[in-house]
Amino acid sequence: MSSQTRRKERIDRGIKVRSEGLYALMSWREMAYLILPRFMLIAGLLCLPFLMPGMYWQRVISIVCIYAIVAISFDFLAHYVGLVCLGGAFFIGTGGYIAGIFNAYFGMPPVLTIPLAAIAGGAFCTLLLLPCLPLRGVYFAIVTLMYPLFMARIIEAFDIFGGTDGILGIDSFPSAFVEQYFVVGILLVFVFGLRRLVTTDMGLIFTAVMDNDQAVRASGINITYYKAMAVFIASAMGCLAGACLTHIYMWSGISQFALDFSILPIAATVIGGAGTLVGPVIGCLILVPVSELLRDFGTLRIVFYATILVAFILFRSDGIMAFAKRKYEQIERWTQI
Amino acid sequence: MLEATDLMVFYENMLALNNISISCRDNQIVGVFGANSAGKSTLMYSLSGIMLDIRKKEKMAGGERITLTGQLTFQGKDIMDMKPSDRARAGIVLCPERRRLFKESSVMENLRIGGYLATKAQARESLDYVMTLFPALQKMTKRLAGFLSGGEQQMVAIGRALMAQPKILLLDEPLMGLSPLMQATLIRAVKKIQEQSDISIIVSEQYARPVFPIVDYAYILENGAAVMEGTREELMDNPDVKSAYFGMS
Numbered sequence: 404m405s406s407q408t409r410r411k412e413r414i415d416r417g418i419k420v421r422s423e424g425l426y427a428l429m430s431w432r433e434m435a436y437l438i439l440p441r442f443m444l445i446a447g448l449l450c451l452p453f454l455m456p457g458m459y460w461q462r463v464i465s466i467v468c469i470y471a472i473v474a475i476s477f478d479f480l481a482h483y484v485g486l487v488c489l490g491g492a493f494f495i496g497t498g499g500y501i502a503g504i505f506n507a508y509f510g511m512p513p514v515l516t517i518p519l520a521a522i523a524g525g526a527f528c529t530l531l532l533l534p535c536l537p538l539r540g541v542y543f544a545i546v547t548l549m550y551p552l553f554m555a556r557i558i559e560a561f562d563i564f565g566g567t568d569g570i571l572g573i574d575s576f577p578s579a580f581v582e583q584y585f586v587v588g589i590l591l592v593f594v595f596g597l598r599r600l601v602t603t604d605m606g607l608i609f610t611a612v613m614d615n616d617q618a619v620r621a622s623g624i625n626i627t628y629y630k631a632m633a634v635f636i637a638s639a640m641g642c643l644a645g646a647c648l649t650h651i652y653m654w655s656g657i658s659q660f661a662l663d664f665s666i667l668p669i670a671a672t673v674i675g676g677a678g679t680l681v682g683p684v685i686g687c688l689i690l691v692p693v694s695e696l697l698r699d700f701g702t703l704r705i706v707f708y709a710t711i712l713v714a715f716i717l718f719r720s721d722g723i724m725a726f727a728k729r730k731y732e733q734i735e736r737w738t739q740i
Numbered sequence: 741m742l743e744a745t746d747l748m749v750f751y752e753n754m755l756a757l758n759n760i761s762i763s764c765r766d767n768q769i770v771g772v773f774g775a776n777s778a779g780k781s782t783l784m785y786s787l788s789g790i791m792l793d794i795r796k797k798e799k800m801a802g803g804e805r806i807t808l809t810g811q812l813t814f815q816g817k818d819i820m821d822m823k824p825s826d827r828a829r830a831g832i833v834l835c836p837e838r839r840r841l842f843k844e845s846s847v848m849e850n851l852r853i854g855g856y857l858a859t860k861a862q863a864r865e866s867l868d869y870v871m872t873l874f875p876a877l878q879k880m881t882k883r884l885a886g887f888l889s890g891g892e893q894q895m896v897a898i899g900r901a902l903m904a905q906p907k908i909l910l911l912d913e914p915l916m917g918l919s920p921l922m923q924a925t926l927i928r929a930v931k932k933i934q935e936q937s938d939i940s941i942i943v944s945e946q947y948a949r950p951v952f953p954i955v956d957y958a959y960i961l962e963n964g965a966a967v968m969e970g971t972r973e974e975l976m977d978n979p980d981v982k983s984a985y986f987g988m989s
Contacts, residue, residue, distance in 0.1 A: 410807040412753050721802030729802070740748060740809060 408740055413733045440731070444681065445591060452583040461579055465651055467691045468586035469495075472593055472644040474668035474675075474683030476637040482678035483601050484633040485613025487540060489665045490528075490547030494641020495648060496554055496660035498524040502646035503570040503655035513574055517646045524642025529635040536630045548665065555660035569656025576650055586647050590684065593640055598680050600636075609633055667691070670708075674715050676722025685723055741766050741940050742787065742832065742908050747810035749782050749791065749964075756782045758965040760810075764908060764940050764957075769930070771951055772944040773985055774961030780944040781837055783961070784912040787812070787942070788834035789824035814908075829857055831907030835914065839897040843886030847877060850885050850896050854903030862905060870899035873929050891922035898929070909933070911943040915950060923950045930954060948985035952976075960985065 675686030
């Protein structure tokens with residue numbers, strides 16, 4: 404240690420400074436720095452349905468996008484508002500059932516049921532979570548973990564909405580093409596929309612609520628209102644994903660309240676990079692196909708899964724996205740002390 | 741007793757400690773003075789080894805890369821790579837900035853945690869010593885540490901550090917945010933610790949005046965470098981020091 408005469412230093416490439424705001428317009432190169440990474444994400448996601456071999460893998464892409472939407476809603480709530488919400492399954496299930504009910508019982512087309520499920524489901528979830536908003540940290544997490552179980556048992560016990568069989572005979576999307584591009588499009592809108600939202604004044608308040616809610620209250624801001632707002636945004640996203648899922652499977656049932664929808668998005672957020680909003684999408688793009696590939700191993704799938712997760716938390720707890728961002732913006736070299 | 745040579749700490753590319761060499765002899769009180777961002781806390785963390793912990797944590801989270809070089813010897817042994825827990829066992833005990841008490845625990849529990857490494861007899865003895873040093877604590881052993889006043893909390897923090905049987909006590913800004921009266925009480929207590937035991941003390945502070953009368957030797961840090969050092973008398977006579985750290989011209 405004491406004989407150490409060199410250290411690795413990190414030098415900023417200046418990409419961030421040169422490509423921020425108006426400066427980006429200075430030259431094509433600056434604009435390329437700014438646009439290329441985002442373009443790669445958009446183009447990559449839009450090309451995916453074409454690149455997939457066969458119907459099965461195209462369906463996997465839709466599922467990836469559904470998980471990704473839930474994952475970014477989790478990332479938004481956990482790392483920009485400070486509410487660790489394990490209720491992904493709650494949102495998916497609520498949205499799925501609302502879409503199913505309106506489609507199967509009232510004959511509404513998917514064009515209407517999906518937005519309806521997003522708004523009504525978001526309002527319903529927010530209403531149920533409203534009493535829990537003053538809770539922080541692990542308490543909020545536990546409460547949100549209980550809600551999906553609660554809903555599933557209610558449906559099972561009272562035998563409503565098809566009971567354990569679920570709601571059958573729901574319309575599907577007009578074609579596989581429409582289905583995939585609809586979810587990919589929604590995902591892209593949400594990713595860039597949320598990134599925009601967190602930089603607005605409202606996003607600033609959300610972040611402030613996470614950092615120090617007493618200080619926010621002392622500034623004369625009603626934090627419950629803003630927390631409810633954030634929960635509504637996140638749950639509406641989750642419900643919309645759930646509605647899409649219902650129309651993809653043409654069925655909605657209590658397995659939509661399964662724990663998978665709560666856990667996988669969190670795993671994807673950890674792997675992709677917490678607090679980046681793009682990270683969870685990348686995490687889902689890795690995790691969901693891996694989980695499909697591991698299907699041959701049966702129950703051992705979960706073991707592989709858990710191993711990957713633990714390894715990531717131990718060795719790369721900042722996630723892929725933060726790592727890639729640093730490599731993109733900085734160079735490293737050895738210097739003499 | 742404790743000797744640091746050419747200590748350098750980088751936070752990423754920022755040089756927080758620049759070639760600092762300080763030493764503290766047996767039963768001496770050494771003062772480390774400097775403004776905010778001068779490197780006082782970094783120095784304290786490096787001496788107590790917490791810096792190794794911070795470095796590991798930052799590395800795991802992919803945060804700042806911390807580089808630490810130099811030599812550090814304690815009682816003739818090299819301790820540069822020693823873990824903070826081992827250093828505490830060896831007798832280097834830090835009383836951290838902003839006190840860092842266990843806020844949800846009572847005063848007595850806080851003190852007992854400090855005495856975790858000591859034998860039962862030692863712990864009882866040091867507990868008695870802390871209680872005689874800070875008589876004010878006798879009446880509030882059952883109260884929660886988080887609800888004490890700043891001065892009382894600082895007493896608990898110093899008491900907790902003393903319970904760990906230190907050979908050298910590192911006090912990081914013990915007077916932060918306290919009234920002049922409380923400052924005087926604490927400083928008298930620190931002086932008493934030195935007189936009544938063979939503990940060496942390194943104390944860091946921004947404003948030198950309340951601490952200065954008790955220090956034997958002092959270092960003045962500026963931007964991570966030790967710009968001046970000397971005994972109390974030498975520094976007292978220095979006009980630069982007077983104006984900058986005592987508010988006298």
